[in-house]
Amino acid sequence: MSEIIRQATEADAPELHAMLQKAYASLQQYNVHFTITRASVDEVRHVIRRESTFVIETDLGITATTTVRFPWTSSPYSSPAPWPFIHWFAVNEQAKGQGYGSKIISHVEENFLRDSLKAPAVYLATAIHHPWLTALYQRRGYEAFHTATNPLGSELVYLRKILNAEIFDEHEQKEYVRTIADSRALV
Numbered sequence: 001m002s003e004i005i006r007q008a009t010e011a012d013a014p015e016l017h018a019m020l021q022k023a024y025a026s027l028q029q030y031n032v033h034f035t036i037t038r039a040s041v042d043e044v045r046h047v048i049r050r051e052s053t054f055v056i057e058t059d060l061g062i063t064a065t066t067t068v069r070f071p072w073t074s075s076p077y078s079s080p081a082p083w084p085f086i087h088w089f090a091v092n093e094q095a096k097g098q099g100y101g102s103k104i105i106s107h108v109e110e111n112f113l114r115d116s117l118k119a120p121a122v123y124l125a126t127a128i129h130h131p132w133l134t135a136l137y138q139r140r141g142y143e144a145f146h147t148a149t150n151p152l153g154s155e156l157v158y159l160r161k162i163l164n165a166e167i168f169d170e171h172e173q174k175e176y177v178r179t180i181a182d183s184r185a186l187v
């Protein structure tokens with residue numbers, strides 16, 4: 001199966017919206033609710049226009065995706081850290097378990113954020129009560145640093161990953177939240 005990693009365009013919004021809706025619908029069984037489940041195609045188009053949305057395209061169409069929101073991008077959500085924020089990570093149901101999720105995240109972390117933008121760190125959020133997502137991100141090198149509750153009532157853990165330790169250590173990294181001493185307490 002041929003594949004290409006590229007940035008999404010506004011024309012991708014309907015297909016991307018449909019994939020995200022299907023991917024996130026399964027979280028309801030864990031009583032986890034993310035705002036993407038209530039987003040419209042126009043809201044997806046708006047995010048593509050204002051943030052950096054990446055997709056892997058295969059014979060299945062859009063097969064995996066993730067979006068990067070930047071600290072300077074206005075958002076209705078408060079930002080607990082001064083680094084880029086990864087969200088809307090999803091893999092097409094027909095392609096799960098084939099490594100596409102790892103490929104898209106690695107591309108964004110390494111090629112885009114670390115190598116191109118020289119970002120010292122990145123962060124994301126996931127549901128505390130999801131049975132495996134926190135552990136998945138921890139295996140990828142993320143560490144918990146904050147908790148919160150989203151507008152839909154789901155308890156979240158925020159995890160960060162240092163992408164460039166030299167840059168991270170050179171500059172005092174100001175965090176705007178309370179620090180969680182032991183990330184294992186969240187799992």
